Amino acid sequence: MAVSIRVVVIGAVLLTVAAPLRAAENPPDSFLCYLAGAAKTKKMAPISGAHLEVRDRFGDRSFVMRRLAALCNPARLDGGERSHDTIHLVGITIKDEKKAPKLVPFSLGVSDRFGTRQLELGALASVLDVTPAQPGATAPADFSDDPTNSAVEVNRFKCYAIASPKGAPKIAEPPPVVIVDDGFPGGQPFLVRKPTKVCLPADVAGATPGAETRRDILVCWSVKLPKGAKFVRQMVGTRSRSVGVRIVGRRKPAEACFAARLFPGD
Numbered sequence: 001m002a003v004s005i006r007v008v009v010i011g012a013v014l015l016t017v018a019a020p021l022r023a024a025e026n027p028p029d030s031f032l033c034y035l036a037g038a039a040k041t042k043k044m045a046p047i048s049g050a051h052l053e054v055r056d057r058f059g060d061r062s063f064v065m066r067r068l069a070a071l072c073n074p075a076r077l078d079g080g081e082r083s084h085d086t087i088h089l090v091g092i093t094i095k096d097e098k099k100a101p102k103l104v105p106f107s108l109g110v111s112d113r114f115g116t117r118q119l120e121l122g123a124l125a126s127v128l129d130v131t132p133a134q135p136g137a138t139a140p141a142d143f144s145d146d147p148t149n150s151a152v153e154v155n156r157f158k159c160y161a162i163a164s165p166k167g168a169p170k171i172a173e174p175p176p177v178v179i180v181d182d183g184f185p186g187g188q189p190f191l192v193r194k195p196t197k198v199c200l201p202a203d204v205a206g207a208t209p210g211a212e213t214r215r216d217i218l219v220c221w222s223v224k225l226p227k228g229a230k231f232v233r234q235m236v237g238t239r240s241r242s243v244g245v246r247i248v249g250r251r252k253p254a255e256a257c258f259a260a261r262l263f264p265g266d
Contacts, residue, residue: 026083028153028216028259031072032182032223033091035251038068038243039137039235047243052094054127056158056202056212063094069126071133071236071248072257073182077113085183087147087154088133090240090248091126105163110198112219112260114174122163125197127204129156131240139237139245148208153216156208157199171195174221180256190223196255207241220257
């Protein structure tokens with residue numbers, strides 16, 4: 001069902017969870033996301049046109065997948081730590097099914113490492129699915145269990161693109177440089193530009209019932225390497241529930257998705 005109201009006071013309309021923090025819960029990871037594309041092969045079913053059921057806190061809908069467009073690696077920021085080194089994300093662009101009601105733009109309060117602000121969300125963008133990743137053209141072994149069930153700070157996500165309403169004030173720029181170490185190759189400085197997406201935890205294809213009520217979200221910002229910095233492309237094997245085994249061409253870095261919370265929130 002389309003969102004048909006403008007969300008101003010988040011606490012009054014959002015579904016929240018009052019569960020205590022689990023002893024085994026770690027801080028949620030941030031991610032460095034690269035533009036990517038799945039290698040075409042006759043052995044693998046095409047992604048485009050397949051349907052995917054996704055439930056986030058705004059409802060349960062079926063969407064049409066378009067293409068695998070991103071590969072996201074768990075990242076250490078400015079000397080911090082990663083909680084889950086082996087859990088990556090693949091970004092799959094989605095669109096509404098035919099005759100589905102259009103999403104009405106709405107406002108959402110978020111709090112990330114750069115501050116607290118209201119962001120206008122204007123369109124569907126993608127689904128982020130968890131995957132192991134392995135450099136090269138060989139598929140990695142599958143997870144021994146679904147990490148979104150065994151670690152509540154690990155989520156699949158439904159992402160909304162950030163809109164820029166006419167006349168809205170410009171979002172203040174964050175600190176110019178963030179040091180990101182994602183293991184490919186690690187420890188590079190990035191220039192942070194502007195917010196691009198808000199990604200809410202989601203139950204994708206029934207994999208994680210109740211995930212839509214979780215509190216950890218991602219706010220994605222566009223990033224670029226400083227002038228003169230070099231980047232090497234790479235082939236990476238992935239294995240996600242949504243699209244199965246895919247050999248991904250990892251291209252240039254595009255976004256840093258920072259762990260965040262809704263505001264007001266639990």
